[in-house]
Amino acid sequence: MPCDAAAVAAAIRAAAAVITTHRDELVRLDQAIGDADHGENLERGFGFVVSSLDGEVPDNPGAVLKLVATTLISKVGGAAGPLYGTAFLRAATALGDAPVLTPESVAAALRAAVGGVVARGKAEVGDKTMVDALTPAADAAEQTAAVAGELAEVLRAAADAAEAGAESTVPLIARKGRASYLGERSVGHLDPGARSSALLLRSFADSAAGA
Amino acid sequence: MKKIVNDPADVVADALRGLAAAHPGLLRVTEDPAVVARADAPVRGKVAVVSGGGSGHEPLHTGFVGPGMLDAACPGAVFTSPTPDQVQAAVSQVDGGAGILLVVKNYTGDVLNFETAAELLAADGVDVRTVVIDDDVAVQDSLYTAGRRGVGGTVPLEKIVGAAAEAGADLDTCERLAGTVIANTRSMGMALTAPTVPHVGEPSFTLAGDEMEVGIGIHGEPGRRRAALADANGIVTALLDPILSDLPFTEGDRVLLFTNSMGGTPLLELYLAHGIAERRLAERGIAVERRLVGPFITSLEMQGMSLTMLRLDDELLRWWDAPVHTPALRWGL
Numbered sequence: 001m002p003c004d005a006a007a008v009a010a011a012i013r014a015a016a017a018v019i020t021t022h023r024d025e026l027v028r029l030d031q032a033i034g035d036a037d038h039g040e041n042l043e044r045g046f047g048f049v050v051s052s053l054d055g056e057v058p059d060n061p062g063a064v065l066k067l068v069a070t071t072l073i074s075k076v077g078g079a080a081g082p083l084y085g086t087a088f089l090r091a092a093t094a095l096g097d098a099p100v101l102t103p104e105s106v107a108a109a110l111r112a113a114v115g116g117v118v119a120r121g122k123a124e125v126g127d128k129t130m131v132d133a134l135t136p137a138a139d140a141a142e143q144t145a146a147v148a149g150e151l152a153e154v155l156r157a158a159a160d161a162a163e164a165g166a167e168s169t170v171p172l173i174a175r176k177g178r179a180s181y182l183g184e185r186s187v188g189h190l191d192p193g194a195r196s197s198a199l200l201l202r203s204f205a206d207s208a209a210g211a
Numbered sequence: 212m213k214k215i216v217n218d219p220a221d222v223v224a225d226a227l228r229g230l231a232a233a234h235p236g237l238l239r240v241t242e243d244p245a246v247v248a249r250a251d252a253p254v255r256g257k258v259a260v261v262s263g264g265g266s267g268h269e270p271l272h273t274g275f276v277g278p279g280m281l282d283a284a285c286p287g288a289v290f291t292s293p294t295p296d297q298v299q300a301a302v303s304q305v306d307g308g309a310g311i312l313l314v315v316k317n318y319t320g321d322v323l324n325f326e327t328a329a330e331l332l333a334a335d336g337v338d339v340r341t342v343v344i345d346d347d348v349a350v351q352d353s354l355y356t357a358g359r360r361g362v363g364g365t366v367p368l369e370k371i372v373g374a375a376a377e378a379g380a381d382l383d384t385c386e387r388l389a390g391t392v393i394a395n396t397r398s399m400g401m402a403l404t405a406p407t408v409p410h411v412g413e414p415s416f417t418l419a420g421d422e423m424e425v426g427i428g429i430h431g432e433p434g435r436r437r438a439a440l441a442d443a444n445g446i447v448t449a450l451l452d453p454i455l456s457d458l459p460f461t462e463g464d465r466v467l468l469f470t471n472s473m474g475g476t477p478l479l480e481l482y483l484a485h486g487i488a489e490r491r492l493a494e495r496g497i498a499v500e501r502r503l504v505g506p507f508i509t510s511l512e513m514q515g516m517s518l519t520m521l522r523l524d525d526e527l528l529r530w531w532d533a534p535v536h537t538p539a540l541r542w543g544l
Binding site: 027031033034035036037040041044073074075076077078079080081082083120121176177178179180181182183185 | 290294
């Protein structure tokens with residue numbers, strides 16, 4: 001089944017449900033090294049995203065992601081709003097107005113998304129942020145797409161890499177975001193932004209596998 | 212959790228309605244996006260000073276809206292920065308044609324959202340400048356952190372720049388003045404208890420009965436270090452010494468001393484601490500010329516305090532003393 005606008009919209013709805021399921025987990029992770037708002041803000045933001053998808057059905061995957069982006073930027077606040085908003089906006093731009101997703105276009109969109117987060121947040125791999133999950137995910141997606149993997153395989157590889165990348169933040173000292181105020185006291189905690197990035201990619205992979 | 216709330220999801224909106232009801236004629240509160248503006252905005256020909264940040268720090272920033280201080284404030288969700296569309300909406304309400312000064316506290320989310328708003332406003336032809344306050348000496352300013360946080364110094368910054376704007380200073384002057392305040396302000400805070408964010412429902416961290424958190428921020432994020440609970444003398448020393456050595460403040464300096472409650476510390480204890488700080492500064496030959504004591508930048512119900520020192524010159528003193536009429540600061544009228 002081709003992955004068109006309707007399929008992408010369904011995947012976004014599924015991801016919103018995953019965020020709701022994991023809201024308290026994300027709040028607890030953020031409580032340990034931040035300000036306890038990550039789960040709440042993402043749930044609120046994706047709630048608005050689902051509402052905007054109820055209102056209008058954009059006619060290609062890129063337009064769906066652009067709607068996600070503008071909703072997150074205008075409704076969420078905090079760091080997560082502009083960072084995830086920029087990620088979805090860059091991904092949307094990379095997809096253009098193509099009617100369906102391909103393995104290559106998804107890998108390129110993920111790479112563009114990471115580029116946006118890095119440009120906005122100025123974090124690098126190893127700073128204990130969502131970049132630690134997203135960068136290896138983009139690498140894995142490109143590698144899988146290059147060996148002619150299917151869309152679901154590309155996203156599964158990205159999700160696997162993102163989960164490993166998120167776990168890799170546990171021993172790190174935070175250098176960006178609110179956790180950086182803690183210095184060495186941030187060691188031993190999973191970064192909430194890296195965790196939510198891994199959750200979103202896993203959800204997208206599951207949607208692609210079921211499509 | 213025991214709090215005076217209905218639905219925790221509606222805390223900010225419900226509180227804004229109460230704020231509007233409490234200050235008719237002074238404030239104009241609009242919802243979706245949430246903006247608190249002075250009732251007589253826009254003031255033609257005046258630089259508009261706009262700030263904002265997460266809610267939960269009241270009276271900052273909404274309580275500082277009014278003649279002589281802020282033209283508008285954008286309250287975000289609890290401990291969450293406002294969104295770019297809130298900032299744009301605020302600016303559209305208060306733009307008097309002489310430019311906009313955005314006052315931003317240095318946190319990743321605040322900077323990102325105000326930066327985005329400033330770009331969008333500039334693209335619409337608005338003359339907008341952004342100043343970022345980062346006065347917290349508890350955080351090392353290095354490549355390895357998000358930089359120092361904006362804390363207590365935000366209050367004198369908004370007062371002083373707001374007074375200059377009210378008196379007709381142009382945008383360049385307001386921006387330069389903000390730079391002077393930021394360069395001469397240092398703060399440090401501590402906590403005895405943690406705040407409870409309404410939508411979380413439990414304290415942000417736990418402290419044993421004989422512990423305190425030193426170098427705390429204003430969002431329930433833990434501080435730089437946990438220490439054995441000290442008496443008032445020890446607490447004031449733990450806050451004052453890093454402030455004094457950082458700028459550094461030296462003998463002969465004239466200062467504003469701002470002793471702030473984090474929300475849960477009563478005035479009895481705050482005045483006690485303020486008296487100690489005044490004595491310490493007198494011993495060092497530092498002249499406290501102006502004071503502010505009370506809960507002005509808080510972290511919900513957190514028990515604790517912060518000290519802020521601003522090195523004054525005649526210009527800063529003049530704008531600090533200028534008339535102000537807001538819910539939380541009111542003098543010279």
